[in-house]
Each structure stands twice: as structure tokens, then as C-alpha cells.
Amino acid sequence: MKTAIISGASRGIGRAIAISLAKEGYAVIVGYCDNKDKAQEVCDLIINDGGIAQAYQCDASKPSQVKAMVEYVKTKYSTVDVVVANAGIGAYGMLIDHSDETIAKVINTNLVGCITLCKEASKVMLSQKSGNIVTVSSMWGQVGGSCESVYSATKGGIISFSKALAKELALCGVRVNCVAPGFIDTEINNNLTQEEKDALIADIPLGRAGTPQDVADAVIWLTSEKAGYVTGQVISINGGLVI
Ligand code: NAD
DSSP states (O other): OOOETTTOSSSSHHHHHHHHHHHHOOEEEESSSSOOOHHHHHHHHHTTTEEEEEEEOTTOOOHHHHHHHHHHHHHHOOOOOEEEOOOOOOOOOOOGGGGHHHHHHHIIIIIIHHHHHHHHHHHHHHHHHHHEEEOOOOOHHHHHHOOOOHHHHHHHOOOOOHHHHHHHHGTEEEEEEEEEEEEEEEEEEEEESSHHHHHHHHHHHHHSSSOOOHHHHHHHTTGGGTTOOOOSSSSESSSSOOO
């Protein structure tokens, strides 16, 4: 049984990735921070469709919890085949208005959380000499978003981290790739007014916001054998907004 761990999968992009990977035959571990009911809803949906899924509480910013989750999956299912480091939070506003606590929280959740999950997964993948890691960056990690400087820093860090790790693990049969979504209509953007969303969409060459499924489809391809010669890449899923 192939397994896939997705962090922050109780809603949004992570949810779509979990459901899509389950359709590909993976037993999926739906990582969640505090919304157990929502995570269980995702699992129920998958199970009712004939798949295998399990919700697992794991705060991405707590290394001990991340370690415990990967160890749990290794012990229960024997392998860790796919890991998607998806959990993330936004932080909007001028840098001068960010508290030290906010800065630390965003870095610990987005960047340290991603690095820790990849580290723990790598240990297992190195021993099994196979595996697929997908990290979730953002277009702001590619070009920087005004009033999202700390968020952009974490997402830029994820890009260079993913490229470096891809080089480190390639000869051991582990591929590492990164997706960089543009504007995807999920709860992370709840701080935007409809007017602001419309203005953003007006600038998108493909003329619409992205959907969680747009990102999930790219993850499915990256983790498939069809992408067997692809590693260390950043796949932009942004409707042409950032080229
Ligand atoms: P979302 O807010 O719906 O999902 C984020 C998920 O991460 C939620 O399930 C949340 O509970 C989880 N999470 C937050 N902190 C966590 C923690 N400490 N431990 C575990 N889980 C935690 O938004 P989304 O759009 O689905 O975001 C998913 C990823 O995509 C994030 O990394 C985000 O930065 C990235 N992204 C989103 C967009 C977009 O426009 N929606 C664009 C670029 C990148």
C-alpha cells in the first residue's frame, strides 16, 4: 500500500490534494492542526469513495509532532511514498506592523514546518530508496508580494530549500519538486474584499482565480511516473499572472 502524507489537509488546497492522491490509490494521511471535524470529513469522503484515509493531528510548526506523524505512518503502513508540505498561514500588512510573534509564527509554520516534514520524510525515503516530496510555495515566493514580506520570505525559502534538497536526494531515488500557486480561491485569502479579489482576477491572463484542484492536478502529475525525470523544479500554477 502506497502512502501519502499531506500537511494542513483539512481544507483548501491540501484537501484537494488529499482527495486526488486517494483517487490515485494512496492511503492518505490527512494532517490537521486543530480542525479535527473538517479533517475527518475529508477522510469520510475518501473512504465513502472506496479509498483509504486517516486524519492525524499535527501542528506543522512543532517538530516533535511532525516527527511523531512520520514515525506513526512508517510504523503503521511500512512506507512513506509521497509527502506534500502544504500547511501554511498568511500574514498581511506592512512589515513595520508585524509583531515579533507573528514573524516567528509565520516562519515556524511555513518554512520550518516544511523543512521539518521533509527532513523526517527523507529519513524514511532514503532507507527505502524511493519517494516523492512536493513542497508548496507561492508566486510571492518567486517575485515578492507587497505587504506580505515575511510570507514571501518563507515561500522564497521553500523554493531554494526544495531545489537544494532535490540535488541532495536525487541519487537516492527521491524526487523533490515545488508548486507555486498564484491566486487560488481558498480561506487563506479571506482577508481580501470581493473588490480586491476582482481586481486581482482582472490581472490574471487566464481570466479566473485558480482552484484547489488546479494545484492538486499538478501535484498528481509531479508524483506520478510521468514526471519520473522531473526533480528540483518549481511549477507555477497562476494562470499566467507571474511568468
Ligand atoms: P487554507 O488557509 O485554506 O489552508 C491552509 C491549511 O494549513 C489549513 O488546513 C490550515 O489549518 C493549515 N495550517 C495552518 N497552520 C498550520 C499548522 N501550524 N499546522 C498544520 N496545519 C496548519 O489555504 P490554502 O490556500 O489551501 O493554503 C495551502 C497552502 O497553499 C499554503 O501553504 C499557502 O501558503 C499556499 N498558497 C496558497 C495560495 C492561495 O492563493 N490560496 C497561493 C499560494 C500559495
